[in-house]
Amino acid sequence: MSLDEKSADALAAAPHRRPPVPRWLLGIGPLVLIAILLGLFTLLNAPGLNKLSEGVPPKEVVAVEDVRLTAGQITITVRNEGPDPVSIAQVNVSDYYAVFTQTRETMAPLESTTLTIIYNWVEGDPYEVALVTSNGGKIPAVIDAAALSPERGSSFFGLMLLMGIYVGVIPVALGMLWMPFVRRSSASWVRVLLGVTVGLLAFLAIDATLEAVGLVAGSGAFGGPMVVFLGAVTAYLILEGTDAWMRRHQNSTTARQPSALPPQRLAPQRLALLIAIGIGLHNFGEGLAIGSAYAVGSLALGASLIVGFAIHNTTEGLAIVTPLAKQPPGLGRLAILGLIAGAPAAAGALLGATVYQPALAAFLLGIGAGAVAQVAVKLLPMLKDPAGKTFTPLTGAGVVLGMGLMFATGLLVQA
Template sequence: MGLPTVRIRWRQRMGFGIVLLGALVLVAHGWHRVETHPQVRDALLGGLVAALATALGAVPVWFSQQLSARVQDTLFGFGAGVMLAACSFSLILPGLEAARAGGAGGWAAGGILGASILLGAAALLALERWLPHEHFIKGVEGPASRTLRRTWLFVFAIALHNLPEGLAIGVAYAGGDAMRASALATGIAIQDVPEGLVVAVALLAAGYRRSVAVGLGMASGLVEPLGAVLGAVVISHAVSLLPWGLGFAAGAMLFVISHEIIPESHRKGHEAWATGGLMWGFVLMMLLDTALG
């Protein structure tokens, strides 16, 4: 075993250990907050609904594996559109309002949101670079290796981008506007349904057993409740951080849209279908935000 391989595996184990430790600390510290603070409790429920939507999306793979590449790309585009509208109407605009309510002027409010958006994107970029998910598949060579690596890269990307979605739910509920937070959680849950489906389909197409594909598709959304509680706990401790939290979540989601979802939806040559899905997803989330917010 070469030195680079040892370092890669060490980084993987260390990364997963830190993530697991952080999750355990969050659960232990946050449970009391969940029991005694309604905003944290609502955030947890919103995150659980999103995770349940992801799980429901994976269920049809038990009965059928037929999902064309064109349909998958359209679903990717739809999810990107929902997330893009959520960033705009449920995170960035409320963040600007929160900054102004805290006494910031127009330029200062824009600067706060701009800086926090860049911080959110930088955090996701660092996390993606630090966790070397392209090296998960070992012992397989040739085209099969490339297929498995791309499949697991995609699965990891979906699970990773569920973290800022959960954070966005938690921050929104901590902001005190329950209707707007509910609109955001509803929109995220809607776009999580096709995510669970395409994860399970991708794993099934890569040769995994149907039970494994469905199980991992369901599990890919479990990070959302943890992210929701984390976002709500942090913001409820320091209300002044609300515009920063909203901008951070928006930046993380914008990074995922541009870096993962849109490129994946265009990779197989169905750009028009993916773009159509994005437009419909954006309009649906905008209507949800207008009606519920």
């Protein structure tokens, strides 16, 4: 028997092998089975478990998100944060049952409704509003001093844009005027200024986190305080990924000069950009808070408030220019960095004045906190002295001074 005949007989005797199952099918298969199981569970109305809720009253958890006052009307937006549907049956304003309309008769979990209450309120008077559900539950909404809510027209949005420029763009630009001082400072003083920058960013991260958690404290909708940490981790990882991408795409000139910069340090221009991005995200959350507060009439736009915000945010400009002490960029690059850091305050004010939702605001503030925290970590290698020590008495004093400056100037902001 020839070799070819033997090979043919061996192939005929071998068992037939099926082609392998595609990898995508192996991945999607369990998801399809889970979807089918959940569908059957829902169609059969949770067999064996549907009796557990018998005799148990529904859980009604409703949060007041917005209160606006117009002539002869009170408009309140509420959201169902509980697991059961909720219906608003009556509205009581200071022991008076008022006529009202609403955009949604029954709120499913996480849904909202806007109630328009017909009531001739008196300016300056306090009011206690109670929204009575169909099951007899009461949702309180307190108006400390009635005041006409601002109309959201072109002049209103122009004012929000101007507010963002006042508290964001101009203070950051003024802070960047410290560039000549930074350039003429010695290496040891530059490390002190970098310590001040780390302190500024650390304070911003802590302040944004506390403010965001306060917005959603006691609220379980959309994860409650978890949205803050989700935003912070998201921003931190995005900036880390951006930095890694920028490192991989450095030009060949930088790659041929490894000794020009220690590998653990970022290029000054890139570090300044990351600082501007982090501060910009923080200022976006700050602008969001300003716009939403003014939209509901709880923010007094006085000269003292503008001055307070301006002084508070001026230090952010110093944080941007400090890494550029030995490699100063052109005026055009400085202007771009200033806009990246300051302009988001105007965008946040416009968004906050238009659409405000506490969970979204907390998430955005969390993003700002994570961004500035990431940049503060990236700054630490630049604090090292010739002996390789990161924290010396001078740099430590700089960090404390930076946090103290932000704390002291923050006391000027009375919003």
